[in-house]
Amino acid sequence: MWNEILHRSWLRLEQNYHFNDSQNVLNVLKQAYAESQRAYHTLQHISECLFHFEQVQDLLGDARAVELALWFHDAVYNPKASDNEECSATLFQDLLKDDLSTALLAKISQWIIATKQHLPSSDQDLNLLLDIDLAILGATSKRFIEYQQQIQCEYHWVDSEIYQHKHKQVLTHFFLQQPLYQTTFFQDHFELQAKQNLTLALAGNLK
Structure with a gap:
């Protein structure tokens, strides 16, 4: 089930954003979420997030951007570090800087960083993203x-x-x-x- 959700989600993102090197980006993410220091912050968590995303995507103003943010929001995870979200946003920008507009890169990066504190926002898309992250x-x-x-x-x-x-x-x-x-x-x-x-x-x- 979870592999199907991941595959379905990545296909939607590919079709929407036309990544130059989609397989490389996906491989980097898969390797990151399989790192040995992880037990919760794995592809299981991303799959669960995407499952809930599919339940609410019709409520989103920019569903694909939220979906992409979910893939990257825990891409860097070191339990001993305090800047995982910032590093995840940097990785996101490094991998997709040639594929997305400056405005979209900035918006998604801000969303990724916002998963650090989960503060209420005037941005309903961000509120849904944060709620998805806490659905566990x-x-x-x-x-x-x-x-x-x-x-x-x-x-x-x-x-x-x-x-x-x-x-x-x-x-x-x-x-x-x-x-x-x-x-x-x-x-x-x-x-x-x-x-x-x-x-x-x-x-x-x-x-």
């Missing part, structure tokens, strides 16, 4: 547990007590967001499940 919080309890395990795996080098403290801070931040999601679609379809997942996780009752 409203996944089934089984998938949410797997997500938590994957994130912990990426931070295996952090002392367990420190990790649990920091992770609880992150979960609490999301739990206190009212609403968590910025768009009506995700509020209607993901908000309740996300708050249930976060409540159980914070109480230590997700096993």
